[in-house]
Structures are given as structure tokens and as C-alpha cells.
Amino acid sequence: MATTLRPTVAEIRLSAVRKNLQKLKRTAAPARVLFVVKANAYGHGALPLARLAEREALCWGFGVSSVEEGLALRESGVISPVLVLGSLYPFESFVEAINADLMVTIASLDAARQVTAAAKELGKKAVCHIKLETGMGRIGARRPSVLKIYDELEGSGAVAVAGMYTHLSSADTDPAYTAEQLGFFGETVKELKERGARGLTFHAANSCAAVNIPASRFDMVRCGIAAYGLADGFEPAMTLKTKIVFIKNVREGAFISYNKSFRADRPMKIATIPAGYGDGYLRRFSNKADVLIGGRRCRVLGNVTMDMTMVDVTAVKDAAVGSEAVLLGRQGTEEITAQELADIAGTITYEIVTLVSGRVPRVYAE
Numbered sequence: 001m002a003t004t005l006r007p008t009v010a011e012i013r014l015s016a017v018r019k020n021l022q023k024l025k026r027t028a029a030p031a032r033v034l035f036v037v038k039a040n041a042y043g044h045g046a047l048p049l050a051r052l053a054e055r056e057a058l059c060w061g062f063g064v065s066s067v068e069e070g071l072a073l074r075e076s077g078v079i080s081p082v083l084v085l086g087s088l089y090p091f092e093s094f095v096e097a098i099n100a101d102l103m104v105t106i107a108s109l110d111a112a113r114q115v116t117a118a119a120k121e122l123g124k125k126a127v128c129h130i131k132l133e134t135g136m137g138r139i140g141a142r143r144p145s146v147l148k149i150y151d152e153l154e155g156s157g158a159v160a161v162a163g164m165y166t167h168l169s170s171a172d173t174d175p176a177y178t179a180e181q182l183g184f185f186g187e188t189v190k191e192l193k194e195r196g197a198r199g200l201t202f203h204a205a206n207s208c209a210a211v212n213i214p215a216s217r218f219d220m221v222r223c224g225i226a227a228y229g230l231a232d233g234f235e236p237a238m239t240l241k242t243k244i245v246f247i248k249n250v251r252e253g254a255f256i257s258y259n260k261s262f263r264a265d266r267p268m269k270i271a272t273i274p275a276g277y278g279d280g281y282l283r284r285f286s287n288k289a290d291v292l293i294g295g296r297r298c299r300v301l302g303n304v305t306m307d308m309t310m311v312d313v314t315a316v317k318d319a320a321v322g323s324e325a326v327l328l329g330r331q332g333t334e335e336i337t338a339q340e341l342a343d344i345a346g347t348i349t350y351e352i353v354t355l356v357s358g359r360v361p362r363v364y365a366e
């Protein structure tokens with residue numbers, strides 16, 4: 001890895017990810033756990049976490065969003081099952097997926113024909129999971145198409161149907177809608193079984209459903225956010241932190257940051273930290289978020305800039321160049337949660353961690 005001098009890092013606690021996955025495994029059993037590591041494991045680093053999970057048998061396999069993400073896992077030595085959750089295009093992607101033993105999602109008859117053609121061309125059996133639309137409105141075939149796809153793939157001799165799944169849109173907000181989605185899914189499972197489908201893995205649950213709705217677990221649960229600790233009862237794995245690089249005292253009336261976006265109403269001591277929206281620390285946090293320095297909450301002053309952010313350290317007598325600043329996570333008894341930042345930005349915790357940018361080194365700690 002390139003030399004890291006800038007003190008801004010995302011520290012990922014492996015012990016937290018391990019504990020979270022163990023808890024998911026216990027909760028979901030006998031259903032298996034597919035550890036969703038798409039989007040660089042929601043910003044936590046897909047390769048180190050997948051290697052950890054595989055080495056310690058913390059999950060059955062991995063969920064990724066694209067063939068590229070699956071290939072990266074294979075190139076780093078991961079041999080567990082990998083399911084590509086996205087709909088593949090261009091269709092040449094099927095060739096790459098089959099070659100690398102990635103299971104693919106088939107959500108249309110067209111894709112079913114393409115994966116069959118790719119498998120025949122390679123002379124290698126493709127393995128797929130069929131995706132059923134039950135109310136997410138993203139990708140998925142309707143029930144009659146699912147049955148047709150199943151018949152066509154099974155009849156082809158070139159593709160093994162290993163599973164059928166759906167995705168819940170509102171497991172955390174709308175129990176009635178979720179029950180409807182699960183009911184529809186359950187009926188489709190029954191219909192496939194009546195058609196003679198045997199040995200398929202049926203799955204529907206994301207983290208929230210896996211933990212709270214036993215009837216959603218079927219044969220496997222697909223968990224991302226809880227594994228990263230951003231669900232009730234789980235331990236957050238990521239701390240985003242840096243160090244003060246500049247400090248100054250200003251008089252009353254001094255302006256801070258672009259567009260004079262903060263004006264000091266009294267003499268203040270102000271720290272500059274080397275993290276900004278180029279690191280995924282959102283501009284929406286300007287004048288609203290807190291940063292932990294010396295174990296205290298210190299308010300962000302003025303607009304967050306691309307690479308630097310100013311913070312009020314008037315109350316932290318010993319704050320100095322080199323003092324640690326925590327933007328997300330714990331310091332002493334204080335904590336900035338992803339939910340707190342998400343509320344400020346009008347978003348969800350998923351986005352807060354996933355947006356931590358590529359230039360922030362991920363540092364792994366036990």
C-alpha cells in the first residue's frame with residue numbers, strides 16, 4: 001500500500017464484524033448467512049472482511065452487486081459461494097461470471113436465454129438464482145415468468161438453478177407490506193416445489209428481516225448492515241478519525257470557511273482537521289455535526305470543504321496539533337453514531353459509511 005502520512009483513516013474493528021456475523025449466524029440458524037459485501041462492504045473493505053469471514057467460517061458465502069466485485073473476491077483468494085445480486089448487462093458478463101464460478105441472478109427470460117447461451121459456449125455449467133418481484137420494484141420477474149424461467153433453465157441442461165429469491169423493500173418500516181411480500185414469495189416457493197424443484201435455496205431476508213421476522217428466513221438470509229454493526233443490538237465496526245493539523249484563536253466577528261458560512265460570536269479556539277467531502281464527510285454536516293476531541297463534542301464550524309473541516313475546540317483546553325478527532329465512532333464516553341450523521345444529512349446509515357471515499361485508508365484492528 002502507498003505510504004500513509006495524512007492521519008485521516010477509517011478504522012475497522014474486525015472483532016465487531018466477527019461478533020456481528022456470529023450473532024447473525026446464531027439468530028438465523030438453521031438458515032445460512034450470505035454476507036453482503038457489495039460496494040466495498042458498505043465502505044468497510046470487502047476483501048479483508050470476506051477473507052476474515054471465510055477463514056473463520058462466519059458465513060456461507062458472499063453477496064456482491066456486480067461481476068467485477070465478484071472477480072475481486074476471487075482474485076483475492078476467496079473460494080466460498082458468491083452470488084451476484086445485480087442484473088447482468090452486457091450479457092458478455094455471464095461468460096466472466098461462469099468462468100469465475102460466480103452465481104448469477106436471473107430476473108428475466110431474456111437473461112435466462114443469455115446465461116444458457118454463455119454456458120453452452122463455454123461448455124461449463126452456470127449456476128443461478130432466479131429473482132422474483134414481490135413489491136420492491138427494482139429487478140425481478142413476476143411469478144409466471146419465474147416458473148417459465150425455471151422450466152427453461154432446468155430444461156437446458158446448461159444451467160443449474162440453485163435458488164430463488166426476492167428482496168424486501170420495507171422490512172424496517174412496514175410490517176404489513178413485508179408480510180404481503182413474504183406471503184407472495186412463500187406461495188411461489190410452494191409452486192416451484194410442486195413443479196418438482198428440489199434442493200433450491202430460497203431466500204428473502206435482509207438484516208432487519210433476518211433479525212426480527214423469523215418467517216422471512218427460509219433457507220438463507222442476506223445480511224449487510226447488521227454485520228457492519230449499524231442495526232439495533234449489533235456493534236458498529238467503523239471509526240472515522242483523524243488528527244488536528246492546525247489550530248488558531250480568533251476574535252469575535254471572525255469568519256470561518258467558504259462564503260463566510262460561520263461568524264464567531266465570541267473569541268474562539270478553532271481546530272482544522274484534514275477531512276472533508278472528498279473523504280465522504282458530507283458538506284451537509286456544515287455547522288451541524290459534532291466531532292469528538294479530548295472526549296468532548298465539538299461543533300463543525302462553517303462549510304465542510306473538500307479536504308478540511310474547522311471545529312470549535314474552545315472548551316478543549318489541551319487540544320493541539322496532533323490531537324485525535326473522531327468524526328464517526330467513539331472517543332472516551334462519547335459517541336458520534338452513523339444514525340446521528342444520517343439524521344443531519346437526511347439520509348440513512350448505509351450511505352454514511354458507504355460514501356467514505358477511496359482515499360481514506362482502511363485500517364484493520366482486532
Ligand SMILES: Cc1ncc(COP(=O)(O)O)c(C=O)c1O
Nearest residue numbers: 036085167206207222223224225
Ligand atoms: C438484494 C439485496 N439483498 C440483501 C441486502 C442486504 O441488506 P441489509 O444491508 O439491509 O442487510 C441488500 C442491500 O441492499 C440487497 O440489495
